[in-house]
Amino acid sequence: MSQEYDSVELVGDSTVSQFARAVVVAALTAAFAQVSIPLPGLPAPVSFQVFAVYFAGLLLGPLWGGVALTLYLLVGVAGAPVFSNGAAGLGYALGPTGGYLLGFLVAAVLIGAIVHRRIEPRSLADVSLVVQAGALVAGLVAIYALGVPWLALSTGMGMTKAASVGMVVFVPGDLIKIIATLALVKGGHLALE
Amino acid sequence: MLTYEPDDALAHALDPRSKLCFQVGFAIAAFSHPTPRALAALTALALAALGAARLSPRRVLFSYRFVLLLLAFAPVSAVVALQPPWLVPERMVAPALSSYRVVLVLFVAGAYVRSTPVRESRAAVQRLVPGRTGQLLGVGMGLTLRFFPLLLGDVRRIRTAMDARVGSERSVVDRAGRIAVVAIRRAFTRADRLALALRARCFSWNPTLPELRFARMDYPVTIGGLALALSALV
Incomplete structure (x- = not known):
């Protein structure tokens, strides 16, 4: 059924390199979902997954950052063990923590849109650190704005309880990750061109 | 799992x-x-x-x-x-x-x-999402699946290397940032090689799919x- 035997139509060079980057960022999101640093004195360990979301927005821009996170979600729904703790499937994506997954996609697009303000990513050195900090915070807000109501809705717990279980315990770790990302940007470590 | x-x-x-x-x-x-x-x-x-x-x-x-x-x-x-x-x-x-x-x-x-199998879901996505978007998403899913174990291995090696050099004595911000930046750098090196390999193999908008x-x-x-x-x- 619907096999194609037409002549070959090559993909353009710049699309290929952006696409390859989106693929590795999608795979990195999956790898980071399996890794965390335990923190003495904090209720939740620092998971690395949000780093990949920040990198997707900052380094790939709104379009390809969005493609990266879409690929991550599709591969997970298709059954690859890429969600936290090696989970997979549509059931997990629609489960109590599914809002965060959708939030990751929205956050990557939002961060890319705020920082680059066009499809093609520009050099991070040309964007002020304040704008980048604002973009990361906006991304974090988007993740919780989708994640917490979804958690409340799917489990039937109230919004206050959902916010305390699904947000408050993670905020210290999230601030650490934003500070770490900005330190990387400021030190020029993310100038990967 | x-x-x-x-x-x-x-x-x-x-x-x-x-x-x-x-x-x-x-x-x-x-x-x-x-x-x-x-x-x-x-x-x-x-x-x-x-x-x-x-x-x-x-x-x-x-x-x-x-x-x-x-x-x-x-x-x-x-x-x-x-x-x-x-x-x-x-x-x-x-x-x-x-x-x-x-x-x-x-x-x-x-x-x-x-x-x-994931390759069947990939074929389904490519059939259900029209045009070039579907093509890119389909190919991307297959490649993401292959790169996931590689990058997971990279991240684990970075952590082991860091622990071996008493990296656990550093602050959390420093540790998290270091692991993240080394991981993204290695990932982008892999992306450059992948892009080269795709171009060398005439990466096209109309490859042949498994039959459904x-x-x-x-x-x-x-x-x-x-x-x-x-x-x-x-």
């Missing part, structure tokens, strides 16, 4: 598109009717789906145990009150029903995961999925 396993079960013979349709329809039905009667009917359907994929419910529950903890928290915490009487069992009903429907969706999704074809059983499953989705409107 739950993942694809080759078998000659009924669910394995179905087309991924009809299974996707059924899954989505089931989820819509479960989320729009959290009543005991509807959930009882859906339970039977979910168990039938598990049977079709030869998957035991206990295995699904075990592989999603972290999700179950979160699902169990809502009804349990709703029972506890801050003033006498300290326990109010009737407040448990609504959150328990909400959580239970998610368990049913996990069952049906588990059946899909066990009976569908509806068999006789696919039609009732697809219609069942559509009916379940439409039941939300009733």
